């Protein structure tokens with residue numbers, strides 16, 4: 001593990017331990033029967049929520065609802081009780097529920113969540129909130145609770161994004177966007193459930209809280225099934241493209257490589273998670289219009305093409321669109337990117353001669369990736385070209401064939417050098433740093 005990542009994990013752990021010690025010294029927990037019952041209930045809820053974790057973002061991230069009882073614990077038990085619930089349930093799930101082996105990663109997860117809940121609890125108190133096991137004061141608690149929720153997500157996503165940015169040497173905000181993957185809105189929207197937990201507990205007792213979990217379990221399964229279906233869809237598309245390309249040794253693996261590269265470049269130019277997924281799909285399917293064996297013959301042909309053959313080549317993007325538009329779940333952005341992946345920035349491409357930013361971003365990215373892949377793979381008449389040559393070629397055609405902004409990103413970063421390596425994705429970053437339960441954003445549970 002990178003020494004900087006280790007240092008960050010130790011720092012996070014020390015901060016979490018300091019927070020726990022301070023809280024327990026300054027606000028010792030009440031140990032009467034009523035508090036212990038609430039503590040046990042919240043502990044059970046939190047552990048149950050982790051067992052039902054979701055894994056459904058477009059970037060393959062995970063989220064779980066354990067933050068609901070943990071934030072609920074702030075309303076019922078205050079910061080010290082909430083930190084105790086979080087620490088014990090996260091330690092339990094870190095060591096018994098998740099497959100993650102690294103003790104350091106487990107430590108980081110528990111620490112960052114303890115910090116998040118601790119900060120949220122302190123902010124709740126600071127903004128005038130008071131915990132209670134017997135009365136629920138909706139109006140008095142609402143504003144302090146909202147402050148607590150914001151503090152919780154700021155610390156939670158901030159610490160995870162920081163360690164991802166350290167381990168991948170990427171800007172902090174880029175890492176933050178990746179790990180949250182649009183989920184932060186979902187989680188913030190779910191946080192009033194913590195209010196509901198506190199309300200039900202104070203008004204109706206333990207049983208009511210557990211009954212309220214039933215619809216949540218249903219919600220978790222519907223999301224789970226949806227996610228599995230999306231994954232299956234992607235896997236089937238990849239399998240189909242791989243099978244088609246396997247017939248020709250020179251195209252074999254081309255579309256999968258182009259889609260991997262497109263994903264990295266799209267992320268580097270700031271595409272949103274949704275755009276990213278669509279660009280990846282379009283890149284995978286960009287040459288599906290060449291499924292006809294006639295294209296194989298044309299591509300293998302030595303010597304110049306006839307005008308008819310040239311027309312046929314120029315028709316492959318539209319043929320591709322005709323094929324894939326029958327898939328119901330295909331987004332129009334995917335169709336547009338496939339249709340225009342041979343357009344040039346200067347308008348000299350095909351099939352429609354679009355120019356500049358009128359060409360969809362996905363199509364501009366695929367155009368670059370397609371060319372890079374052609375240069376970096378061996379051909380019958382030459383070996384694969386080195387990255388330095390590829391970089392020069394991209395620069396040469398910057399602003400004519402290629403979008404200058406994309407070329408600039410490729411020239412300034414090390415993406416070209418890493419294209420043949422598996423991506424350090426949210427998934428692997430999750431596996432790299434944590435076991436992980438950052439509430440949102442990481443695979444590695």
Ligand SMILES: [Fe+2]
Nearest residue numbers: 286287341342
């Ligand atoms: Fe093509």
